[in-house]
Every structure is written in structure tokens, then in C-alpha cells.
Amino acid sequence: xxxxxxxxxxxxxxxxxxxxxxxxxxxxxxxxxxxxxxxxxxxxxxxxxxxxxxxxxxxxxxxxxxxxxxxxxxxxxxxxxxxxxxxxxxxxxxxxxxxxxxxxxxxxxxxxxxxxxxxxxxxxxxxxxxxxxxxxxxxxxxxxxxxxxxxxxxxxxxxxxxxxxxxxxxxxxxxxxxxxxxxxxxxxxxxxxxxxxxxxxxxxxxxxxxxxxxxxxxxxxxxxxxxxxxxxxxxxxxxxxxxxxxxxxxxxxxxxxxxxxxxxxxxxxxxxxxxxxxxxxxxxxxxxxxxxxxxxxxxxxxxxxxxxxxxxxxxxxxxxxxxxxxxxxxxxxxxxxxxxxxxxxxxxxxxxxxxxxxxxxxxxxxxxxxxxxxxxxxxxxxxxxxxxxxxxxxxxxxxxxx
Amino acid sequence: xxxxxxxxxxxxxxxxxxxxxxxxxxxxxxxxxxxxxxxxxxxxxxxxxxxxxxxxxxxxxxxxxxxxxxxxxxxxxxxxxxxxxxxxxxxxxxxxxxxxxxxxxxxxxxxxxxxxxxxxxxxxxxxxxxxxxxxxxxxxxxxxxxxxxxxxxxxxxxxxxxxxxxxxxxxxxxxxxxxxxxxxxxxxxxxxxxxxxxxxxxxxxxxxxxxxxxxxxxxxxxxxxxxxxxxxxxxxxxxxxxxxxxxxxxxxxxxxxxxxxxxxxxxxxxxxxxxxxxxxxxxxxxxxxxxxxxxxxxxxxxxxxxxxxxxxxxxxxxxxxxxxxxxxxxxxxxxxxxxxxxxxxxxxxxxxxxxxxxxxxxxxxxxxxxxxxxxxxxxxxxxxxxxxxxxxxxxxxxxxxx
Numbered sequence: 001x002x003x004x005x006x007x008x009x010x011x012x013x014x015x016x017x018x019x020x021x022x023x024x025x026x027x028x029x030x031x032x033x034x035x036x037x038x039x040x041x042x043x044x045x046x047x048x049x050x051x052x053x054x055x056x057x058x059x060x061x062x063x064x065x066x067x068x069x070x071x072x073x074x075x076x077x078x079x080x081x082x083x084x085x086x087x088x089x090x091x092x093x094x095x096x097x098x099x100x101x102x103x104x105x106x107x108x109x110x111x112x113x114x115x116x117x118x119x120x121x122x123x124x125x126x127x128x129x130x131x132x133x134x135x136x137x138x139x140x141x142x143x144x145x146x147x148x149x150x151x152x153x154x155x156x157x158x159x160x161x162x163x164x165x166x167x168x169x170x171x172x173x174x175x176x177x178x179x180x181x182x183x184x185x186x187x188x189x190x191x192x193x194x195x196x197x198x199x200x201x202x203x204x205x206x207x208x209x210x211x212x213x214x215x216x217x218x219x220x221x222x223x224x225x226x227x228x229x230x231x232x233x234x235x236x237x238x239x240x241x242x243x244x245x246x247x248x249x250x251x252x253x254x255x256x257x258x259x260x261x262x263x264x265x266x267x268x269x270x271x272x273x274x275x276x277x278x279x280x281x282x283x284x285x286x287x288x289x290x291x292x293x294x295x296x297x298x299x300x301x302x303x304x305x306x307x308x309x310x311x312x313x314x315x316x317x318x319x320x321x322x323x324x325x326x327x328x329x330x331x332x333x334x335x336x337x338x339x340x341x342x343x344x345x346x347x348x349x350x351x352x353x354x355x356x357x358x359x360x361x362x363x364x365x366x367x368x369x370x371x372x373x374x375x376x377x378x379x380x381x382x383x384x385x386x387x388x389x390x391x392x393x394x395x396x397x398x399x400x401x402x
Numbered sequence: 403x404x405x406x407x408x409x410x411x412x413x414x415x416x417x418x419x420x421x422x423x424x425x426x427x428x429x430x431x432x433x434x435x436x437x438x439x440x441x442x443x444x445x446x447x448x449x450x451x452x453x454x455x456x457x458x459x460x461x462x463x464x465x466x467x468x469x470x471x472x473x474x475x476x477x478x479x480x481x482x483x484x485x486x487x488x489x490x491x492x493x494x495x496x497x498x499x500x501x502x503x504x505x506x507x508x509x510x511x512x513x514x515x516x517x518x519x520x521x522x523x524x525x526x527x528x529x530x531x532x533x534x535x536x537x538x539x540x541x542x543x544x545x546x547x548x549x550x551x552x553x554x555x556x557x558x559x560x561x562x563x564x565x566x567x568x569x570x571x572x573x574x575x576x577x578x579x580x581x582x583x584x585x586x587x588x589x590x591x592x593x594x595x596x597x598x599x600x601x602x603x604x605x606x607x608x609x610x611x612x613x614x615x616x617x618x619x620x621x622x623x624x625x626x627x628x629x630x631x632x633x634x635x636x637x638x639x640x641x642x643x644x645x646x647x648x649x650x651x652x653x654x655x656x657x658x659x660x661x662x663x664x665x666x667x668x669x670x671x672x673x674x675x676x677x678x679x680x681x682x683x684x685x686x687x688x689x690x691x692x693x694x695x696x697x698x699x700x701x702x703x704x705x706x707x708x709x710x711x712x713x714x715x716x717x718x719x720x721x722x723x724x725x726x727x728x729x730x731x732x733x734x735x736x737x738x739x740x741x742x743x744x745x746x747x748x749x750x751x752x753x754x755x756x757x758x759x760x761x762x763x764x765x766x767x768x769x770x771x772x773x774x775x776x777x778x779x780x781x782x783x784x785x786x787x788x789x790x791x792x793x794x795x796x797x798x799x800x801x802x803x804x
Binding site for chain 1: 443445446451452453454499507509510511514515516517518519568570572573574575576639640641703704705706708709710711712763765766771772773774777778
């Protein structure tokens, strides 16, 4: 027991120190003091190499700063709150392509003009995430109204009528459900309903629906999680149907652990640990070089994505959260050992001891393939979220032992 | 001179033998005898791993078979002609998303229902390429009418009104010209005008326009070819403006060599060799492991594309054509040596001695990263086009020496 306590304490210190360094990197380099919002295309040393603003990453950084500000005494700094508010105002002012319609851009110029629109729901979801987080730290009801209005629009696109997303209906397109959609909505349900009985009640049915939808991605008689299934929960033909993303399954795993814990459902928790934590880890971990593959084909065929065998930062961040949360909720020491295995690999391979933050993209062998610290898909989110959540969980575990 | 003749003769035999093997791979594995058209998602041994049909690759394989049928005595086989016609009929029947409108799908189900539409001109261009090639081998005027009607629509989209492509106008989007657009049109001008005085005349001004547009991608006081420039020929800001694709520049190089040769313009030829052959080769060739990088940043910053340092088959195929054509047109032996350097690397790294055809995707060190022989972007095109053109050029060079 004492040995376990020491291990948890050591990880807590390591993780907390790293969180400080990572937050320092983003506050030093990413704030746009002219237009608000965040510059996320940052080179190894934090230098801005492009000033496009990606709406996913704007919303995520607002959420992250609000989370740090409200949950960590040492981050209760006006610098973070002011930057979060400036990011939120930038989104309010510029994210929508054609206000009052709710469709948001994917990328904006530095001063907020739309550059690219995706025909999906994710910009809008991260917009809602940011607004809800701002409402919680500022108490400004305008932000909450923005969050719920956007949330309700997203739910209508997903469950009623997707035509507003702009995808033309084509007769050959399979009605496929990417796991990302119910995952994203489940995380929003958790965010919006957190300590808010009215909203928790309002979105309870949606949360159940999301969880059931995610669970249907367990296929092949329970032996595999597939990224895409049919609308009625069956395996799809071809590459699309065989596609796997181990890091994404692990992320879904910890979303579902949160759901099982809110529901008080230990049978679901055990199922999730087996199917969404252990299964993707054992099939997705590279036995030769370590690390999680980015993509796989469930039949062991070669994926068509050029980056399939690369090691990306975010699946490893998600795996750290998933195993530590699984350990917290189940007490199974095997999950703590898996957390340590993933965390050792991650700290050793992704962390940049010279300039702070983590590299995002390694080749299969673990060599840094891209030296950027931020880009169109990497911002101030997965790394600090992982470190903050691990610090919180480790703190709770240590309190439990004390 | 005798040594040179021997070297050319040896390459001609090597290339011709390889062409036979490559054509045998596609005829054995890719013909869809039920619906017409081609299955291009083929594993290492030719096994079909997905049956989606990609319109670019359908059109390209039709063109390739027609080219082989008409230019090589040993490929004048009904098997190739019948497959080309079946592919052409499949395109006529299924490529258009909403006939009589000309917009074509990017991907179709095996039986021809649209799955995905790109908001670009390339499906339509490869459709026109296929139809023109079929007209030449069959004499059926229907195919020529299809080719010119599609060509004229594409030109209207590019030069007059892009709204039919479906891209919403956004206030922050830079009016950028990807080099692919004038390149694609220049190759169509060459195809449609080949031995056809009427069409050559009809598209002469367009050909000049394309060549001038491509030449404007030489930037930085003549020191770099950039993939994207503004509509008025200036460098664009950010990653988009700094983006380079050495294999694409080399491909543009041999398109322009053909143009310079049709024009009888030796000054242009010299300019093209310097800017589109030598410059991209010297900046794009990996000094450490050999091979051409896929993407680069002109300032030496890290590209944001995960695959930037991979070695892909097609830039190497294009480089082989470019250097051999440059040698044929200029007589400069340095270009023959570069052809040999690229061709040795290519035959050694990409060729699969066990199952035929070439691997498409190597990591930076030259290890096979994807074992597929065909996929959404690799079909029966770059490899056999390279081998066929090299065989033809080597034959012409040997005749000149005889």
C-alpha cells in the first residue's frame, strides 16, 4: 500500500510539473492580443508559422483555460480568464459563417473571416463546449444561452435533419455513423449537465442514446471496436467498416466510464474496461516499437491512410486518462500498470525537454516526424486536459488512501 | 557514344520488361467483368480489399489502356481494348452525379452509385482524358463529343464561373491557384490536340494560358517553385503559400517540355529544365536516405502534413519521365545521369519483385509503409505511364544514335 501511495504521489508531482510547463508554453506563445482568440500554428520553440485560426482549437482552448481556472488554485489567474473571455468573444463575433444561422467555420483568418467550412458538427460542438465553460467561470447568462442554443441545433442535425450541414444526399453513400458523433455529444452532455440538475435532466435521454450508440461500435462478437457502423448498428462493408482507431476507442472508454459512474452501473463499467480499454490497447499497441498505432484494419489488412503506423500524441493522452480512471473506478492494479506503461512511453517520446509542450507526430519507431507543437489539429487541449485530469484523479486516489 | 548506346539499350529493356509485368498485374486483378470499370483497391498480391470505384482512376486506366493499345504493337490486344471500352461505358453511365449536369462523382459504388463528390475539376478532367483516348482507338464520335463537351465545361469552371463546383464563396478564402489546375488543363490540351489540327487550334490560346499560369509558380526571384500562388501570380501568406511538392513540380516540368517542343521554343525549354527539373530535384531529394520528399516548406519550416517526409511512387515516376525527356530535348548528359539516379532508386525501392507492380508508399528511410498496390489514389496510371513513356523516349534516342 505504501509503495502504491509513493507511486501515485510521484506521478502526481510529475504530471503537475508538466502541466505547469505546458500551460506556460501556451500562455507565452498563443494569445492573440490584437483580435482575441489563439494562434495555434506554433513551431517547436513556440514561433507562429501560420496565423489561421481553427475553430475546434479556439473552442478547446477556451474550455481548457476555464477548466484550469476553476479547478486549480494555482491557475486561478486573470491571465487565463482574460484570454478565455477574449477567445469566447472572438468565437461569438466570428465563428458563424452566416449569422444568425448556427453553422460555424472550420478555419478563420486571424481577424475572423471564414476560410473553410466542414460539413460536420464539430466546430459547433467545441463552440458550445467553450460557451458552457465560460458561463461557469463568469456567470454571464449570455454564454449559457449560446451553449444550449448551439447544442440544441447540433442535436437536431444529428437526430432529426442533417440537411443544414450541407452534405448533398448521394444514392451510393452508406448511412454510416462515425463513433465521433455520439462521443462528442456524450462529452457535451457531461459538460452541460455537470452540477446543473435542470440541464442534466434535459439531456438525460440524449446521454443514454449516445452511450447506447457508442456501445454498438463493439462488433465481431465483442472482439473489436469499429470506428464506423451502420445507422442500425451493424458492420459496414469495405475499408470504412474495417477501420479502427485505438486512441479514439480509449477516449470513448473514459467518456463511458464517466457515464457509468454517473449512472452507478458497475456492470457497464466492467464492460467498458474490457471492450474500450483493454481490447483497443492490446490490439493497438505496437509490440515492436511501443506506442499506439494511429489506424488499423480489423482484419489485419493494410490501412489506406498514409499515417496509419505513426504514433500521435493524443491517443496516448487519452489512454493515460482512460487507464487511470479505470483504476480509480475499479481498483484493478493491472490498470494502474497500464497507465504507467503508457505514461512512461508518452513522457519519454513526446515530451520536449528543451522548449516545452509535446511533439505531436512521431514515426512508427518513435522518431519525431513533425517538430511543430501546434497546428490545424493540435492546440492547447489533449495534453493539458490529460495532465489536468490525471493530476485530479491522482489527487483523489491519494486522498482515498490517506 | 557506344557506352551511351549500351546504357540506353539496357534501360529500354529493363523498362519494357517492367511495363509487361505491371500491365499483367492490372489485367489479372482489376477488371470488373460484372459492371465494367476497374477495381483499384488491390492488396500486395492483387487481392481486392475494397470495391469502391474512384473516378480519377477509372478515367486514367481507360486512357492508359488506350495509349498502350495504340502505341505498342505488343499491347494491341482485344483484352485491353475491351476493358477500356467497358471502363468508358461505365463512366458514361455512372460518373455524372445528376445528369445532364456535367459534375462527376469522386467515388462510386461498384455498381456505379455516387458515394462522394469533390468540389474540384479533376474527376471531370480524367473523364475527358478517357473519352478522348477512346475516340482515338475506336473512331466512335460519341466519345469525342463527350470529351470536348466535358473539356469545355471544365474550362468554363476554371476561367469563367466556378459556382457549379459547389464551393461556397467565403470572405476569408484567398483566391489561390493550385498549380494542379493549369497543369491538368495543359495535359488535356496536349491530349485533345494531338494530331488533330482543328482541336489543337481551338485550344491553342488555352494552352498558352496554362503554360503562363504554371510558369508564375516560379517564385522567390526564380529560386523556388511554389504549389499555390495568388490569382495574380504572387506568393500567398502562411503555410499555403510556402507549400512545395517536388514531384508535382517535376511533372509540370515535363508537361512544359512538351509545350516548349510543340512551340519550338528552346529558351523556354532551358528555363523549364532549370526551374522545374533541377531546382525541385536539388531541393527535394533527401540527401540522407535518397528519394524525393513528398512535401516541403520553402522556408525550411516543418510542413503540417503528416506524410511530408514519405517517399511516394508517383513523384519518382514523374521525375524519371522529366529527366529522360529533358535529356532527349537538350542532349545534356547531366540529365541522363539524373534519370539514372532516380530510376535506380525507384526500381530498387518501389518495385515488388514477388507480386508485381510497385509499392506506393515508403517511409523516409525507404521501408515499405503501406503494402497496397492500389487504393483511392493509386491505380493503373503513374507507373505504366512512366514506363511506357520512358520506353518510347529511349526508343527514339536509340533510333537517333543508329
